[in-house]
Every structure is written in C-alpha cells, then in structure tokens.
Amino acid sequence: MSDISTEKYVAEARRGIADPVLRRSLASLQERFGRGTAAAYLQLPEGPDLRVTAHAIREKAVAHLDVLLETLAATIRRNGGHVFFAATAKDAVDYCLEVARRNQVRLVVKGKSMVTEEIGLNPALAAAGIEAVETDLGEYIIQLAGEKPSHIIAPAIHKTRNEVADLFAAKLGIRRTTSPPELTQAARKALREKFLTADMGTSGVNMACAESGHITTVSNEGNIRMATTLPRVHVAFMGMERIVARLDEYEIILRLLCRGASVQTIGTYVSFVGGPRQQGDSDGPEEFHLVVVDNGRSRILADPQFREMLCCIRCAACLNICPVYGKIGGHAYGFAYSGPVGAVVTPLLTGVNRAKDLCRGETLCGACKDACSMDIDLPRMLLALREKLAYGDAAWQVEPASRIEGLAYRGWSWLIRRRTVYEMALKLAATGQRLLPRAGAMIRRLPPPIHGWTQSRDLHPLAEQTFMERWRKRKAPSNARVNSEWAKKNPTGEPGSEGCGGGEGLGDEDGRRG
Amino acid sequence: MKTAAEDRFFRRLRTALGHAPDLSRDATQLFAQGPSADELQMLDRIDGRSAADRRRLLERLIEAGTPINLRVVPVFDPAAAREGIAAVVAEKRPEWGEAKSVAAWRHPLIDRLGLEGALARRQVPLRITDPIAPGAGAGRECDRAQRDRQRAAVIASFIGVTGADFCLAETATLVLRNRPGQPRSVALVPSIHIAVITLDQVLADMKELFALLRWAERFRPEGLSNYMSLISGPSKTADIEATMVHGAHGPREVHLFVITG
Numbered sequence: 001m002s003d004i005s006t007e008k009y010v011a012e013a014r015r016g017i018a019d020p021v022l023r024r025s026l027a028s029l030q031e032r033f034g035r036g037t038a039a040a041y042l043q044l045p046e047g048p049d050l051r052v053t054a055h056a057i058r059e060k061a062v063a064h065l066d067v068l069l070e071t072l073a074a075t076i077r078r079n080g081g082h083v084f085f086a087a088t089a090k091d092a093v094d095y096c097l098e099v100a101r102r103n104q105v106r107l108v109v110k111g112k113s114m115v116t117e118e119i120g121l122n123p124a125l126a127a128a129g130i131e132a133v134e135t136d137l138g139e140y141i142i143q144l145a146g147e148k149p150s151h152i153i154a155p156a157i158h159k160t161r162n163e164v165a166d167l168f169a170a171k172l173g174i175r176r177t178t179s180p181p182e183l184t185q186a187a188r189k190a191l192r193e194k195f196l197t198a199d200m201g202t203s204g205v206n207m208a209c210a211e212s213g214h215i216t217t218v219s220n221e222g223n224i225r226m227a228t229t230l231p232r233v234h235v236a237f238m239g240m241e242r243i244v245a246r247l248d249e250y251e252i253i254l255r256l257l258c259r260g261a262s263v264q265t266i267g268t269y270v271s272f273v274g275g276p277r278q279q280g281d282s283d284g285p286e287e288f289h290l291v292v293v294d295n296g297r298s299r300i301l302a303d304p305q306f307r308e309m310l311c312c313i314r315c316a317a318c319l320n321i322c323p324v325y326g327k328i329g330g331h332a333y334g335f336a337y338s339g340p341v342g343a344v345v346t347p348l349l350t351g352v353n354r355a356k357d358l359c360r361g362e363t364l365c366g367a368c369k370d371a372c373s374m375d376i377d378l379p380r381m382l383l384a385l386r387e388k389l390a391y392g393d394a395a396w397q398v399e400p401a402s403r404i405e406g407l408a409y410r411g412w413s414w415l416i417r418r419r420t421v422y423e424m425a426l427k428l429a430a431t432g433q434r435l436l437p438r439a440g441a442m443i444r445r446l447p448p449p450i451h452g453w454t455q456s457r458d459l460h461p462l463a464e465q466t467f468m469e470r471w472r473k474r475k476a477p478s479n480a481r482v483n484s485e486w487a488k489k490n491p492t493g494e495p496g497s498e499g500c501g502g503g504e505g506l507g508d509e510d511g512r513r514g
Numbered sequence: 515m516k517t518a519a520e521d522r523f524f525r526r527l528r529t530a531l532g533h534a535p536d537l538s539r540d541a542t543q544l545f546a547q548g549p550s551a552d553e554l555q556m557l558d559r560i561d562g563r564s565a566a567d568r569r570r571l572l573e574r575l576i577e578a579g580t581p582i583n584l585r586v587v588p589v590f591d592p593a594a595a596r597e598g599i600a601a602v603v604a605e606k607r608p609e610w611g612e613a614k615s616v617a618a619w620r621h622p623l624i625d626r627l628g629l630e631g632a633l634a635r636r637q638v639p640l641r642i643t644d645p646i647a648p649g650a651g652a653g654r655e656c657d658r659a660q661r662d663r664q665r666a667a668v669i670a671s672f673i674g675v676t677g678a679d680f681c682l683a684e685t686a687t688l689v690l691r692n693r694p695g696q697p698r699s700v701a702l703v704p705s706i707h708i709a710v711i712t713l714d715q716v717l718a719d720m721k722e723l724f725a726l727l728r729w730a731e732r733f734r735p736e737g738l739s740n741y742m743s744l745i746s747g748p749s750k751t752a753d754i755e756a757t758m759v760h761g762a763h764g765p766r767e768v769h770l771f772v773i774t775g
Binding site for chain 2: 025028029032060063064065066067068069070071079085086087091135136137138141154155156157159160161164180181183184185187188191192195196210211212214220221222223225226229230240245246247248250251254255265266267268269270271272273274275276277278279280281282283284292294298299301302
C-alpha cells in the first residue's frame, strides 16, 4: 500500500491555505476549468442532461461488473493478452514485479495513472531495484522534486515555472530557463531516451469496453502512447469498475470525460488496446498484461449507500469547482485522490476513521454534484460518511469519531419532538445567551465544547421572542389576512409549514412591521 | 488461465452484487444484438453522402482543426499531396540530429503518391515500413531483426507519413487501426506526422465511426483491430503554469492532406 497521510489533513490544509502561490494557481485553475466545464456541458448537443444518461450507463455497468469483466478478459486472452484479477494492492504490485522479474526489466516508463498511486507501485519497483520514470510532464516534475501529485489531472499545479526552472537546472543539468516551451523541450528530450530504452511501460485505464474487448487510455502529451508502444512489455492497471458494456455507451462517457477533465471536445490521443502485437506487426509490445484491481472496491459495491461512487471516472471536474479544494490544494487529502472525490473514496478505501477529516472538511455546498460528469451525488455520500462517524458503523468498522457529537444530536432530536420542553429550552437559551460576549448585535464567542463554531464567524443570537410567541400575540384579523394572502400565493401549500422552517427570519420582519 | 485467486475475486464480486438486491440485473439489455434505429439511420446517411455533403464535412474538419493546431490541406490529387509533403520535408528541420529522413507506411494510398522519387530529388531517404515477414527460414531475416531495423528507421526519421482509416470532422480526429506494414510508431515517434486521406474517409463524428465499425459489413470483421488510435492534432501539454505547449512527447506538428479528387 502506498503512503497514506490522511490523518494530517487539518495541518496540511492549514499549510495549503497559508501558501499564497498555491492559492493563486488553484484560483486560476478553477477560474478556467470550473467555468469552462459548465459551459462545455451546456454546449453538448444533448445538453447537460447527458450526464444523467451517463450515470445510468455507469450504474448499469456496475450492476453487471462480473459479466463485463469476464467478457473483457476472455477477448483480451483470446488476442494473446494476460489478465490478472488482483484482490488487494499487494496482489497487483506483486504481479507486476513478477512480470518485471521474468522479463529482466530494469527501466519502467509510466503513463499517468492514479490507481498505480493508490496501490503504491513506484515504491515497490524502487524497492526491487527497478527504475520507474513518470512520463506525464506534471508527474515527471513532481517525481524529480520528490513530491506527490496534488491534482488528478494537473498533478504539478502547485509548482511555479520558477520552481520547475530550478528543479530542471539541478536535476537535468540544463541552463536555467523559466520558459514553459523550453522546459517542456528539456523534459521531452530527457524522456525520449527513457522511452527508447525502457523494457516495460505501464499505464492506467480510463475506461474499458467489454463489447469490443479493449482498454482505453486518454492523454494529450502522447506519453501514454509512447509508454505502451515502444517497450517490450505493457502492463495496464485498472480499477475494476472502469468498464462499460458497449461502444455507443463508451462514446458518451468519453465525451463527458474530456469535457469534465480539461474542457476539451476530445483528448489528443485516445488509444484502444486489445492485446499485444499481432503476427506481422512491426511494433507494439510483445506482452500485454491487464491488472484489474479490487483493493476495497467490492466493499463499496456491496453497500447500496456508496456503490454510486463506482460510477466515478476520475475526471477531476469536482476538484476544479470545489471551494475547499480550491483553498487547501490536493496534498491535504493525503492519498492518491484529492478534492470531493477523494473526500468520499479515500475514507472508503483506506478506513473511515483514519480519513475522517476529509469528509468533514467539505462544505456540502453541492458544487461537486453539479460539476460531476457522471452526475454522482457526492454530498449525499459525504453526509452518509459523517453519519457513520457520528454513530459508528460495524460493517465499515467505524468508531464514533466523537461521542459527544453523537449524544448532542440524539439529544437535539429528542428535544425538537417535544413542543413544551423545546420552548422551555429556547427560553432558557435566550436568557443564557446574554452572558456571552457580543460584537454589536452578534454573539462573538460560544463556550466550549462548541467554541469552534465562532472561531471564524459570529453567531446570530436567538430572538427575544420566538416566532410562535409573536404569532400568538398577533390580533386575529391580521392573522386571517396573512393566511388568506398566503393561500392565494400558494394554492396547494399549507400555511404554517413555512412558519416552522423559516422561523427566525420571518419573525424579525414581522416584528419590525408590527 | 483461470486460477483459484481469480475464482475468489469473482466470488467476492458476485457476493457484493448480491448484497445490493435493488441493482437491476437485466443482462439482455447489456450487449446490442443489432444496430439501433439511430445507428441504421446513421449508416444510411454515411452511404448517401453527396459530394456537397462531403465538402461541408471538410469545412467542418478544417474549422475543428484550427484551434488544436492541426493543419488540414485539401489537395486535388495524389500528385498535389506529394508536392505538399515534399514542401514540408524541404522546409522543416530535424529535431534530433542533422540528417533528414522520412518513414512512411506500406499503404495503398501512400504507394500511389510516388514519394520515393520526390524525396530522392531532395536527397532525403524514404523508409517504407513493410510488413514483417513470418519465420526465419533459410536466408531470411528473422522477425526480430526485421523489427529492430524498422524501429531504428522510424526513430531516425524526423517525419512520419501515414494513411488513416477515417477522419472525424467534428473533433478533427484521425482514426488509425493497426495492421502489418502500418506501425503505430510512424504516427508517434517522428517530430512531424503527415497523414494522407481521401475525402470519402471523412465522417461526421465518433458516433458514425462506432456505427460503421460495429455494424457495417465491410468494417465489422476487422472491428477496432488490436490497437486503434484516435489522434486529434499534435501532442500538447499545459502542465507548467497551465501554459499550452505543443510537442510534449508525440509529434509537435500534424499535417493532414485530404485528396478531394
């Protein structure tokens, strides 16, 4: 298993927020991609509802995962490829090491793949004495810098051109330059040597198609095509859920992937790999291996609350819109997957308690759901995780993160179902709040253990009189007037239902008028 | 080969699926038994395309190619394509080293161009990638030696010339299926990729492509082949401060000659 540092979320998030350079990069990333993706969905001939269609396609695929994977494996094997089903990260890594050992591999060129980050392939190759070079420019930069990706699609978004200039001058021995074209050219030259001499290439899988029997990879740089064309052996890793049944369905997913990931109508290179080189071919790998990784996914599949997460295609559109990711950056999430997708999938893959701050750090604003190319309800799952953290959950081995919080909510739930007790409590609180320090009309600080609430904002005090008290005090004729006006505007609504929900605000306005 | 570990993998998977009983498992809907009404209509539309329709597709292709730096050059006949390619060869400088050489597919359309003579006049060698002859019989070069020689020739070339199976106008996408004599590296390793197609190979979009590959009798047997690449313009990256740079790892330029006839 790769490094997991989800426990450091709060500290790392603070560090991210304090970094002005990172904040600027993230703001510009979100400005362009966040807005651009929304506009790109609108421009689809089918409109943004294509995401709903895509969701149904993915749900159907997930529901038939066994049939689809068997169909894919049978076709690839018929074409001379190998397929290995890995239950755990270790199984997947060990299989790859065994293939490398059998082929006397010394140098591996890697196409960008988050699942290889998830299973910790790089450290395992290094431990076996095999050099593994990341070839996506962003991944290459952070590998040279000894860091980890901070974005699924733009892994080096946290690096400035000045930092890259220093890094390349030191590690590649080139004249220092801050020009992106010159820096790109330097990497192109250095990596071309690696591509031409590597014995093995690895890649992820953006999506497989069961009907045609291919895995597909999408890239703009061409590095994945190089890594899967020139070396003698190609090993592709895929999360077991990354498959659709048919090509017409694939077409829809691909269009949304490219728009969600980078506001493109299509990535520069989309490659369909169905097996190794065939008789008479002059290039392509002699050996092709597909490693299908479970590593905790079957547990997600088994839980109806979370299996929707398996519809995810890791396009990273949610990162490009999330207000939390946009401030703290990707490193805080402490695992391969950052942003809203990371906040849901990381706890599920690595342990809910370990990664509890990830799902608690999100705002539930719902922007990720609107941006999601597969229309996945991430906020719903964030809430479901928080519920598990509040009350514990045996099936997911979740300990209640805070017994007090759980108790408090149980108490609250008990309280609001008892009218008279509730009103007494309100009275008590309205009196008690006078003791709290104020800033103008607002409450400045709450006492422990709820002082965190007012750490960065003031709290509106409870009204002197509750809404219900005012309501009762109003004269009968004006009551009737309000009721009849309400009924005119909302012919089917029930007067009074509004009163319960919007209590305080309504009461205030009412008070001023009266 | 199926192993015990694989059985366990699928048992766990099926148990997980069983734990979510509201999943609909209507496998009859999973794979298509034949073309849908939409697809049939698409196939008819492709077959019934007039010369004017094709011209319009070409205009769309040129329009889609512009923002992604794909140079689309409509030419009347193979001779004009040859001259256009020769001009690129003359004008551009090699990226790695000094000597110019060009690699080209063994492909019916490329063969018709007569590139060899045109490049010989400019003292630029042309390496044709012939299919690898099977076996290592007496006096015959063995597979590996043939392949190594071809690989070296492709690596040494600064321009690679290929055909394509189709081109999708909507996204300016070249579709290359794998065949002996038509290695994928020719469109990938040289710094400049030149593709040559005829106008009737231009399709509207990927939906049409998949309809043809799945259901048209003349394309169905080969299907997607064991390796199909979709190429939309030159290689690019925006990984350093989101600045767009062309020529990350693949070709930095792509020129597409469309023979309109």
